[in-house]
Amino acid sequence: MRRRDILAGAGSLAGLSLSIAKPGVAQTKRRLKMVTDWPADLPGLQSSADRLAQRITAATEGRIEVEVFGAGKFVRALETFDAVGAGVADMYHSAEYYWEKKSPAFSFFAAVPFGFTANELFAWVQYGGGQELWDALSNQYNVKPLLCCNTGTQMGGWCTREIASLQDLKGLRYRMPGLGGEVLRRLGAIVVNVPGGDIVASLKSGAIEGSEWIGPWPDLAMGLQNVAAYYYYPGFHEPGTGITLGINKRVWESFDPSLRRVIEDASAAEYTRSLAEFNAKNALWLQKLRGEGAVKVLKFDDSILKELYRVSRDVVAEASTADEHSKRIYASYQQFLPSIIDWSDIAEGSILGSRRLA
Known part of the structure; x- marks a missing residue:
């Protein structure tokens, strides 16, 4: 990529230094x-x-x-x-x-x-x-x-129409980057990637019908609740x-x-x-969103999540075949994942489950 394609009129490299004086010490x-x-x-x-x-x-x-x-x-x-x-x-x-x-x-x-x-x-x-x-x-x-x-953990995203079954994913114009986007593509969605600042306008114009972003705090600050009536969780694509x-x-x-x-x-x-900040403020803004009552906050149906998980395993495994770095990184990921899942389930997972017993 040529520099003028990145930045019109960029001057010399950033990071220029100058000498300033401190008592007895030459600093840069x-x-x-x-x-x-x-x-x-x-x-x-x-x-x-x-x-x-x-x-x-x-x-x-x-x-x-x-x-x-x-x-x-x-x-x-x-x-x-x-x-x-x-x-x-x-x-x-x-x-x-x-x-x-x-x-x-x-x-x-x-x-x-x-x-x-x-x-x-x-x-x-x-x-x-x-x-x-x-x-x-x-x-x-x-x-x-x-x-x-x-x-x-992120939310699954915003939609202008209800996603009640796998069939509803077919033809859905959805903004999602990364491997999660490829998962949706294989289930029939039309996946696009636009910068975060363009999501609201794209939903409003109908260019897309759904988009993931982050969570209640930044999502509401950006105004997504004004252009989509359905808000899904969990964010399978970005845990x-x-x-x-x-x-x-x-x-x-x-x-x-x-x-x-x-x-x-x-x-x-x-x-x-x-x-810590995301967790604290997402909790507060989720309460605010539910209190307003204009948006339906819905969990993806288990049948959808099971299929997302099945396809995800294939997509992640195939990502490892792209180059030698991918192979080594995937091997390390796969080696670490089972043990950390086991510990997470025993530690935080069991506590989270226990809190719902009362």
Whole structure:
């Protein structure tokens, strides 16, 4: 991709440095550009990107100053990965499944249908070998990736008509990225992917009949309740969606070990904080939505979920055959998944089930 296709009139690479004085110490200040794929006023994702930038700036005592640009403000939506790889921007804040055409293996670090929850994903990446495999995948594109945010379990999405059976999926024009989109495609849906900022207009115009987004808090803030009357759960496609801080590899390698550790720790801290925020605010906004009574909040029928699960296993397995990185990442995922499911069922799963006995 040529730079003018990414950013008209972009100047020299971001991240220029200047010397500033501290008492007795020569310091270098780096100004870095972070680009996101979120609308500039979107709560949850864009606000998490802003908070992470502030955290890095504060933790490095200004040695790194991060400026954040929402979708379309510096590069076009969904071109953030290419912009960072090319050095036009220094960092991106986005979901890895947007890069699935480069390799389906990227989806394993964002969301896999019926796959890892937020806690399980972080466990695999941090302590199950996932980070090393992810580094090898992303290094091909001149990017260093870090998990930095998680939305938690997402909703299944919004529809302008009821989805009561598998037959209702056939011909349904639905916005869903990643491997989940391929699952719906195999069940007869017409799957498209549009940037988040275009979802409301697309539903309103009839260009699409349904769309997943995130959860009650950001969904209602974006106005999806005004253009669709049915809100489905669970989000089979995104049981715990990881968001990535992607850093230009040359920029990352220019940092000394202490700065790298600060960025790693800031990203891990924001992962935990963002997950807590999404869970707390989704709970409140779901109550608000139900209280208004204009939207039907419905669970997908079990017959639909069973078929989604069956097809999902095939789609995820086939994603592993695309390239050598995909094979290795899928093998690691498959090795880690049974044990973490067993523990999750015994630990949180049993508690969640017990709470409904009273």
